[in-house]
Amino acid sequence: MKKYKIYNILGLLLVTSIFTSCDFETAEQDPSDIVSPYNKPTVTITSDAGTVINEGETVTYTITFDKPIERSVTFTPSIGGTADDHDYSLEAVTLQPYTTSVEMPIEVFEDYEIEGQESLSIQIEILGIAERYLVHPDTVIEPIELQINDYVDTNKLIINFAWGTEDDFDILTYSDTSTYPETLWGNGGATSANPEIDSSIWLDDPAGTYYVTILDWGTGTDWDYTFTLGFPDGSVETITGTFDGTNYPYSSFMGPSDWGSPNAYKILKVENNGSSFVVTKL
Template identity: 85%
Template sequence: MKKYTIYNILGLLLVLSAFTSCEFETAEQDPSDIASPYDKPTVTITSDATGVVNEGETVTYTITFDKPIERSVTFTPIVGGTADDHDYSLESVTLQPYTTSIDMPIEVFEDYEIEGQESLSIQIEISGIAEKYLVHPDTVIEPIELQINDFIETNKLVINFAWDTADDFDILTYSDTSVYPETLWGTGGATGDNPEIDTSIWLDDPSGTYYVTILDWGTGIDWDYTFTLGYPDGSVETITGTFDGTNYPYTSFIGPESWGFPNAYKILKVENNGASFVVTKL
């Protein structure tokens, strides 16, 4: 019996010794490093854009991490400025895991609407709340500022015709260069839009006189109009007036038969010498 008791005591001492040894070894181990938020990737945005873009051009901004991570990060543009969303195309982009860069293109649409220089202010943000913690905490993304210039048509007279009522008016262009009466030249300004836009008179058309006419569909009222003209050299001219819809003190002729023979009232005279245009209000 004594013999078994001694064995039991020795066994207990061995267990206690092993437990004490484990505790000592555990205490001697270094704790794991705590991940620092300052080890996360920094964000930079670069581009060769100059800050000015013309309609019809695309500028590209590149978003770059200085190191890859195992998660995707989405960047969302918050847009302000005087340009409307029909003037440009710009979408969110996602930097994929284990990559370090993604392009964000800004496409500026080409049109013939003369709006003057417009602005585009873009703040790029990380859209997801959790994703914000995946990048360096000191990350500051500076806003992008762009100025948009009107598209310049180097061979055409660009005519924008606007008015201040809810009525529908149209413009037609006519040529008086070869035959009389005037020859219908362009119907691009008869679409139901406001402003109406016409680009039918070109520098390489026959030299001579052209007319811009207003079709008044019998409103019987006076209304204010504005012609904004874009010239091939990039200059812009504005001509304003009030259309007398009661007395019609204008030179006119009968418009297209297929349109019901509307009266076409001469408002502007365009002289084309093959190198430039001179526009006169009638």
């Protein structure tokens, strides 16, 4: 019996030793790393331009991660400011998996509408809820503030003609130079728009006098008008007045015969010396 007791005691000690060894080895193992949100990529945005641009230019913003990830992230611009959506082109962009940058271009269109300096305020956002958790939790994307200057044509007189009624009025330009006396020069301001815009008088046209005329299609009323003039040197001049549609105290040209030969009343005189324009209200 003694022999069996000794064997039993030895067996118990062996089993105890095995369990103790297993616990020790388990205690020696390092736990798995917990995934930290602070290991996610940070976002930076840089630009190839300043904060003031001109119509006709494109500014490019580059959105950059400091490390690639295996998921795509879409950046969407939220837009404010005084510029209209027809003045520019700007779309959401997506940073693709395993890449670290994507470009977001802003194209500002050139036109001859003289609007003065406009603003564009852009907040770039990650709208997808799941996508927001893919970037560093402290990510703050600062808003982009741009000022947009009118397009300047260094060869042309830009004429914007506006009025405050629902009627349709037009402007025509005429030359009265030694080369082209009393000649219809431009009809770009004869559309259904308000303001009407004309750019037919150029510095490299024959030197001399040109006229801006108003076509009044028989309203028989007086109405206020505003001419906003853009010069080749970038300066702007505003001329206002009231059109006397009752007495018509103006000199005039005969308008195009295929338009019914309307009267084209002289409103502005433009002197072109080949290097600059001088505009006078008549």
